[in-house]
Structure formats: structure tokens, C-alpha cells
Amino acid sequence: MVKYSTVKKRLKIEVERTTANGLAHLTHYFQNHVNGVSQHYIKPATEYLSQLSDELQLVEEPQMQQLLPMKFDVPFPPPTEYDFTFLDLFAGIGGFRIPLQELKGKCVFTSEFNYQAQRTYEHNFGEVPFGDITKLDLNIVPKHDILTAGFPCQPFSISGKMKGFEDTRGTLIYNVFQIIEKRQPKVVFLENVKHLIHHDKGNTLKTIVKDLEALDYKVSWKLLNASDFGVPQNRERVIIIGHKDIKFDFTKLKTKPKTNLKRILDKDVKFEYLDEPYTILDDYRIQESGLIFIGHRNKSIRIAGVRPGTEHLSRVHKQPNRIYSSEGLHPALPSQESSGRFWIYDEGKVRKLTINECYKIMGFPEKFIKNSSLSDSYRQIGNSVCVPMIKEIATQIKAQLL
Numbered sequence: 001m002v003k004y005s006t007v008k009k010r011l012k013i014e015v016e017r018t019t020a021n022g023l024a025h026l027t028h029y030f031q032n033h034v035n036g037v038s039q040h041y042i043k044p045a046t047e048y049l050s051q052l053s054d055e056l057q058l059v060e061e062p063q064m065q066q067l068l069p070m071k072f073d074v075p076f077p078p079p080t081e082y083d084f085t086f087l088d089l090f091a092g093i094g095g096f097r098i099p100l101q102e103l104k105g106k107c108v109f110t111s112e113f114n115y116q117a118q119r120t121y122e123h124n125f126g127e128v129p130f131g132d133i134t135k136l137d138l139n140i141v142p143k144h145d146i147l148t149a150g151f152p153c154q155p156f157s158i159s160g161k162m163k164g165f166e167d168t169r170g171t172l173i174y175n176v177f178q179i180i181e182k183r184q185p186k187v188v189f190l191e192n193v194k195h196l197i198h199h200d201k202g203n204t205l206k207t208i209v210k211d212l213e214a215l216d217y218k219v220s221w222k223l224l225n226a227s228d229f230g231v232p233q234n235r236e237r238v239i240i241i242g243h244k245d246i247k248f249d250f251t252k253l254k255t256k257p258k259t260n261l262k263r264i265l266d267k268d269v270k271f272e273y274l275d276e277p278y279t280i281l282d283d284y285r286i287q288e289s290g291l292i293f294i295g296h297r298n299k300s301i302r303i304a305g306v307r308p309g310t311e312h313l314s315r316v317h318k319q320p321n322r323i324y325s326s327e328g329l330h331p332a333l334p335s336q337e338s339s340g341r342f343w344i345y346d347e348g349k350v351r352k353l354t355i356n357e358c359y360k361i362m363g364f365p366e367k368f369i370k371n372s373s374l375s376d377s378y379r380q381i382g383n384s385v386c387v388p389m390i391k392e393i394a395t396q397i398k399a400q401l402l
């Protein structure tokens with residue numbers, strides 16, 4: 001008989017080093033063992049366990065949980081009763097999953113290939129995402145009601161010769177289309193950066209819409225700003241929604257008045273103040289967006305031209321030396337801490353936004369467990385979605401489309 005302590009040790013090693021899908025199968029099995037979805041995961045989960053120990057078998061959840069050196073008392077456990085199921089693709093750290101679970105959604109499959117993002121996800125949801133979506137066996141993806149994906153925007157040009165979603169072959173949205181074709185979710189909920197609208201003179205967005213229509217979805221899309229959903233951040237994102245019979249009506253979304261950064265700032269913590277020369281302008285004003293450009297760092301102010309690799313970013317991102325006032329909004333958080341953004345003018349001083357404040361201006365709940373590496377935490381929140389905006393859209397999806 002293998003001792004539990006031996007098995008725990010082996011499993012711990014595996015948790016720490018694996019990038020394979022064994023733990024994804026196992027944790028997906030655990031979170032779905034009462035709803036029939038576990039049949040998708042049971043075989044590989046069993047095989048994975050038998051690799052770790054000859055004498056281990058899948059047993060019901062309570063015993064198994066004691067066996068695993070994983071956190072199951074997570075801040076965001078799946079709802080015990082649920083109204084709909086969903087997929088969390090390109091899951092990052094679960095910016096879709098938090099609000100959809102709050103609306104009584106049950107995640108039945110998740111994919112994310114970045115190791116550090118997988119760890120953050122596991123600590124918060126008790127589930128390890130499957131890895132590279134391009135290498136997935138589609139048979140393990142269960143049927144579901146809503147497919148969510150904040151997919152990376154990749155260039156593709158349209159040959160115009162092929163039919164359906166073949167036009168996007170070789171890109172990540174193609175892999176999403178394959179899942180949609182196979183599992184026919186009721187609703188497709190996609191998110192992307194604003195630049196998608198202009199990418200390849202609008203052809204990229206047009207192709208995505210056309211391909212979803214070819215898969216029999218009625219599609220609508222809109223550019224939305226997180227600042228209209230109660231968070232002090234000017235973050236514009238394209239939202240694309242498809243449904244088998246009904247066009248999603250964006251006009252029903254409930255927006256909120258713009259708020260300011262000051263409202264959410266940390267108190268009584270040690271701030272990092274800017275210790276290099278900067279200029280605060282005498283004459284400043286609130287921009288239409290709600291940003292208050294109040295000054296700039298004096299060092300290496302960018303002159304004309306676009307820095308390589310930033311062509312697709314908004315104007316604000318290309319001006320990393322700008323300082324914005326806490327009386328207004330913050331510009332969209334970037335995914336690079338080194339981008340030079342994050343400096344705010346508050347209480348007569350210039351200081352860096354804390355990592356905690358970054359998670360607050362994306363609307364993440366306080367109980368969210370951040371990655372232990374600060375640079376990974378900055379990257380992960382900059383890549384994520386604004387939770388209250390996703391929640392309002394999902395609320396309307398539930399009301400209009402399910």
C-alpha cells in the first residue's frame with residue numbers, strides 16, 4: 001500500500017513542474033464529477049493518476065481532495081447549483097470566470113498555455129487550465145452554453161477563395177471556430193483590443209463576423225469602454241457576441257457614470273515616488289475620455305514617430321512619459337510593467353500605482369490571489385479583462401440569449 005505522504009510528495013513535484021495536461025484532466029474531473037461532464041476527463045485523469053502511483057484510483061471527491069497537495073479552499077469555487085455552463089478560453093487569470101460564476105455559470109473547460117497564468121488560475125479556481133489550444137483533442141471539450149474567449153489578435157489576411165472559417169487557418173481564432181463548429185454553443189462571447197476594428201483596414205473583424213455567420217450565428221459587436229461600467233480606467237475593448245437565433249442588443253447594457261481614480265486608491269501603504277525630474281503643467285483639463293493629462297517625466301520625452309512594436313497601441317500608450325491626475329481616469333493598463341505607464345499625480349506628488357490598485361481598476365475582487373511574482377502580476381492584470389464590464393455583458397447575455 002502506497003502511503004498518502006509518498007503520493008502527496010510525488011503529486012507536489014508534479015504540480016510544480018508540469019506543463020502537461022495531466023493535472024488539467026484531474027482537476028477538471030474533480031470539478032465536474034457530479035454533472036456528467038467528468039466523462040470527458042475520467043480516462044486521462046485515471047491514466048495520469050496511475051502514472052503517479054500503481055495503487056491510486058479515482059475515488060469520490062472528498063477523499064481525493066485530501067490526497068492532493070492543491071488548494072481546494074479557493075476564493076472562487078464553482079457554484080454548487082448553476083443555470084448555465086461555459087468555456088473559458090485564453091483564460092489568463094480568469095477575468096471572465098469570476099463574473100460568469102457570480103451569475104451562476106459553471107465553467108466546464110478552460111485553456112491557457114502560460115505556466116504562471118495557469119498557477120494563478122489554479123490558486124483562485126482550484127482548476128488547472130489545459131495548455132496550448134492548437135494542440136487540443138477537441139473530443140475532450142464538453143458541450144456548453146456560452147463560449148468565452150479573449151483571444152490574442154493575430155494578423156491574417158483573407159484569401160477570399162476559401163469558404164467558412166478556413167480563411168483564418170493558422171490563427172488562434174481558427175481554433176476557437178473549430179470548437180464552435182463541433183460543440184455548437186448557444187452563445188459565443190469574444191473580446192479583443194480596440195485595434196481589431198482597424199486591423200488590416202477592418203478586414204480582420206469583418207472576417208470574424210462573416211465566419212461566425214457561416215457557422216449559423218447572428219452576430220453583433222460593439223466597442224465598449226470599461227469606464228462606463230464603474231471602474232476608473234479608460235480601457236476600450238471590442239466585444240463580439242453571436243447567438244443561434246437572436247442578435248444581442250448592446251443598447252440594453254446598463255452603464256454607470258464615470259468615476260475617478262482617487263476613489264479606489266490605497267491608503268496607508270508605502271508608495272514608490274518618482275525620484276527623477278518631472279513637469280507638472282499649470283494649465284490642464286479633463287479630456288473627453290475622462291483622463292486628466294497633468295504633466296510628464298522630463299527624461300527622454302518621446303518625439304515624433306512610433307516606437308517599433310507599438311504601432312497597434314493607443315495614442316496614450318505611445319506616450320509613456322505622461323502623468324495623469326488621480327482626479328480623472330487612468331489610461332488602459334498595459335501588460336508590461338516596464339512600459340513607463342502607471343505614474344499618477346496624487347496629493348501633490350507623483351507616484352507609481354500599486355499592484356493592488358491595478359487589480360482594483362480592473363474590478364477584481366479583493367480576495368483574488370495574485371501571482372507571487374510582481375512582474376507576472378503586472379503582466380497578468382494588464383492582459384486581463386475588466387470584470388464589472390464582463391459581468392454587465394454576461395448579465396444581458398443571460399437575460400436576452402439563454
Ligand SMILES: C[S@@+](CC[C@H](N)C(=O)[O-])C[C@H]1O[C@@H](n2cnc3c(N)ncnc32)[C@H](O)[C@@H]1O
Pocket residue numbers: 090091092093094095096111112113114117131132133134150151152172380383384385
Ligand atoms: C489577452 S489574454 C486573455 C486574458 C484573459 N481574458 C484574462 O481574463 O486574464 C490572452 C491569453 O491567451 C493565452 N494564449 C495565447 N496563445 C495561446 C494558446 N495557443 N493556447 C492557450 N492559451 C494561449 C496567453 O497566454 C494569454 O494569457
